[in-house]
Amino acid sequence: MTPTLDSPFAKIANHFEPRALEGEALKEFFVGDFFEPFMQALISAIHTSGSYQKLLLIGHRGCGKTTLLNKVAEELRTRYHLVYFSAGEVLNMMDVETVDILLATYGKVIESVTDESQEKKLLSRFKELIDHGKNKFQLDKKIDINAFFFRFTVESENRTTTREALWHRMDELQNSLSKACADVREETKKEVLIIIDNLDKLEDAMAQNVFLKGSRLLTLPRAKVLFTMPLPTFYNPGFIGVSDVDYQPVFIPLIALSDRDGNPRPDNLDEMEQVVLRRIDDKLVDKAALQAMILASGGLLRDLIKFMHMACTRAIVKGKMEGRESIIDRDIAALVIRDLVNQYTRVFDFPRYRGSITHIRNDKDKERVAHEDMSFFLNSLFALEYGHPDRIWYDLHPCLARALDKQ
Template sequence: MVRKDCGASEGSGLEFGAGFWAIVNLAGKVKTQATTREVMRRVMKPRLSDLIDAINAIIADAERELGKKILVIIDDLDKVNLEKGEELFYKHGAELTQPVCKIIYTIPQPLLFSNKIRQIVLQYFDGRVELHNVRVKKRNGEVDRSSYEVMREVALRRMEEDLITEEAMNEAIKSSGGILTEFIRIIRGAANIANMEDRSRIEEGDVVRVVTDIRNDYIRILNRDDIKILKEVARTKEKTDEDRFHDLLFSLAILEYANDEVWYDIHPATKGIIERVEAGEG
């Protein structure tokens, strides 16, 4: 494969070119070396159009050789903080869409409340797909049995059914609030507890212990004003006007669901915190 070195006078070992492996090697260095990231910002920013041209050349060569169209998925951008996420998509929306292939970017859900981001999505991107949490409970509080089956299937694609009791499975589904990552985290944590106690099956008490740890995590980050917002959301199932609402949504203390229209509820682990506050214990 032909390699064309663009060169870099700063930063030990920082070198990139138009070849595929050069891009891969650069990505590895960027992830592991803080100094490389700083140098990359200074060196790459004024040459961004050259990099995009190089990427497009790689895409064209790859599609010609493979006889297939390339789809790139940029994952984990939904985990960056809101300020960085808004900066990335608002200031660099044009650049993000210049590679000549299909690209899927993940985006933090609270950014959808930003008018700036909505403008960028309409201007530069073909559209968006919102992946809402699984609605394990309906807006009126009634359990959604079909969603329970979806969550159950997710678990049983990863584990044998006899490794968990039915009570433990239901508790894990309920306590997850329909967040798949949270559900898997609960099952994994409960499995570790059972394993440490030399048991071959996850029991309901194992799940409860994991959920208690999650509740304690929220106790550490929530203040009394947050509790007021959570109480209001739990009561109305609507968003509030406070800026802090977005932060609570980002931290998953508040969860978004959708039927025909969007509605909100609070993370099941936070309900015990509210009850404690109301009882004057917290």
């Protein structure tokens, strides 16, 4: 039998780990023809917006926002002092309030400083701020930013008491963050740009509290900030009331594999194919199998990458069982697609929503779908939005459509 580690798929599977591209992988594997105009729109929005503008990056989960941000960040670093971090690094994503985001941003601005004396001065102010109130984060003479946020993330009691103290000192928190940005700007001679990724992963009610109810607080710091925001929050009617005043949104669409009438989009299909073939020799994957997985992804990069990762694993097992090298063929593609179809079958409430999803599938719109239900479908990737920036339309995720056909 062929040892597992001798299979070429053992290494190739690492190329399809379901994570954003960064570093060398970004240089080697990024395919950006479809995203190029949207990346340039984002860069232009950042460059032309006011010094203290708050921008939002919005799109489906799994559409490639973090990879796109990593790519855009390469260009932005030359012009800005970039403070770029994931909310998940410093926040408990199951329990986030606006004050947490401001505090995390303050800490990350300090962490971005390379001048030792400047960092010491900023740390002193940070310590003075968090030492107020009866909380267990008080330290004697020095503070470790990473240790502080680790405890802030995992210790709910301390997180609560710190919030309570800071809510009573909100002006001081805002001013301290703004002053830190001003000090960094003075030191580096560059405008400060803060990018906070993965806030789009917040649960819907929490995101509404942060971006809608907390919009005034979130937009007060005197710095240019780009947040990622969940798609359902973009669909919330309350967003209209704050968007023009507080935010400048930039939307990243899905890669539409066909038009509204079902006609294939060869350019986009080719791009999805290149996403895969940058990471694997085309001799190791049957073309028809690859096309089947592309179509089953619905244009979601995350799902295509997940299909390929599972396909590599199945190819390793098949080769081991048969005692010879195998390729990713149509049988393997059918199995990995079936896995996601089965997942949709398990979790979707067909009796409750059958009428709504049938309408979306047939009419490509949401005219007969309750707004709350549509937000739920989009958030759960049951339904997908296409067409931006032109006339938008909707369809079911292809794997949910297959699950529906089996009912």
